[in-house]
Amino acid sequence: MKPATFDYLAPHTVPEALDALADSGRKTRVLAGGQSLILEMHLHRIHPELVVDINRITELDTLSVADHTLRVGALVRHRAFEQEHAVPGPLGSLFSRAVVNIAHPPIRARGTMVGSLAWAHPASEWCALAVALDADVELHDTNGVRQVAARDYFRGAMRTARRPCELITSVRFPLLDDDTGVGFIEHRRTHFCFAQVAVAVALTVRDGVITKTRIGLVNAADRPIRAHAAEQTLIGAEIGAPPAEYRIPEDHPFARAGQVAAEYDAAPVAESYAGVDYKRHAIAILVGRTLCQAAADERSRTTTSGGAR
Ligand SMILES: Cc1cc2nc3c(=O)[nH]c(=O)nc-3n(C[C@H](O)[C@H](O)[C@H](O)COP(=O)(O)OP(=O)(O)OC[C@H]3O[C@@H](n4cnc5c(N)ncnc54)[C@H](O)[C@@H]3O)c2cc1C
Incomplete structure (x- = not known):
């Protein structure tokens, strides 16, 4: 048509x-x-x-880092993040793991990160990362500019705090510290489908004890969410050597965090091929596995940099 x-x-x-x-x-x-x-x-x-x-507004096609913050202009395409080193440190690694799940290369060559935030699809990878990583959305209108925290920006499926007269000019992400481990795992029906569920994790471990976690859930509610309850169960947990992703003991902190995320953080919406119970089950498993991935990543970073464990 x-x-x-x-x-x-x-x-x-x-x-x-x-x-x-x-x-x-x-x-x-x-x-x-x-x-x-x-x-x-x-x-x-x-x-x-x-x-x-807005494609002729060249000033919107900029990716910059200042004051430990990444600023992504409104015309930066998805594919800009496919290379891990496009963005410094673990944030670049997390973005490169997430972006390859978005559609296929021609769509990633045109579509933009900021466009995804404007569209606010509950299955958008960028939206969940923005919420989990405390990003700020920059909105301009003829009266000026305002910054809205991603956690306040998303109001529901395809609903945001943006007013019709506002242009989103950029989104800002705080960089992740060098010793942060990251993981991203997505579950979908076919390679080009939107996620049924996906999980993003950033994990900080000091002396074998988890000191900070951020867990973002994709398509686990009518909007992107951060799994605060699951995160709380992990603070202070001793993790030792991370278990293999597919063999997490039931009493391991990662398995428990998965259960908590599925039960208390998620509010899944039923879709064709993925009912509420199915999604909760998938969330519990994927949170555990993504935490394993992030813990392994954290180990390799601290081992490579010679940092204390
Ligand atoms: C087959 C297919 C599969 C896909 N799979 C995925 C997927 O797995 N994950 C995923 O996240 N996305 C997926 N997408 C969507 C894709 O990522 C889009 O690129 C993205 O949703 C929108 O970005 P865009 O730049 O193309 O925005 P556009 O299509 O140009 O705009 C989308 C909406 O946002 C508004 N908008 C855009 N930019 C701004 C701005 N700066 N200020 C204010 N409003 C703005 C527009 O007015 C419009 O309402 C898929 C799309 C297709 C066709």
Whole structure:
């Protein structure tokens, strides 16, 4: 199907784009990578009267690091994160493990991280990482700029704190310390499907004891969530040598954290091929396995850098 007719504007600067978005008399959509918007327009599920194409605003196509913070501009494509060293330290490793799960290469070549945050699909990998890693979303309108913490930004499936007149110009992630271990595991029906569930972990261990964890859950609720209850069970746990991902003893802290995440943190929504009980079961298993992966990663980092364990 062809989309309904719409007006099209391709500004070269952020203020021009904001002026167009401020024209509240019309239903307006920003066009970034177009990998969700164009599809929805073709399916006649979205009918914008005006499309504001931001692809000519070169200042939005920037990836930078300052003050231990990564800033990802609104035109940085998914594929920019496929190379582990595109982003410093363990954050780059976590991003490169996560991004290969997004669709397939042509979609990753056009789609943007910020577009994913704007779209706010509960199965988006970036959205869960933003919540788990305390990212901030930067929103501009003609009156100025505001930063919204990712944990407050997502309001439900495809619902966010963004106002129609606002352009998301960037998202900021604090870098992860060099001794942080990371893991990411996704479960889906076929390679190109969205996640049924996925888990992201960042884990800090000092002298064999877990001092900090961040666990992000993808598609485990109507919005991306952080598994706070599961994280709490891990603080102070002695983990020793991490168990193999597929042989975690039932009384191991990682297995218990998986159970807690499934029971107390997750609020799964049933989908075709994945009911609520199925998702809870998958979350319990994947949290345990992803923690094992992160613990092994942490070991290899501290061993390589000669750090004390
Ligand atoms: C077959 C297929 C499989 C996919 N699989 C996955 C997957 O596994 N995981 C996943 O996360 N995604 C997946 N996607 C979606 C893909 O990642 C998109 O790239 C992403 O959802 C949107 O990014 P975009 O840059 O293409 O945004 P667009 O499609 O251009 O825009 C999406 C929405 O966000 C708004 N928007 C975009 N940028 C801004 C901005 N800067 N400010 C304000 N509003 C903005 C648009 O107006 C629109 O409403 C898949 C898509 C397809 C077609």
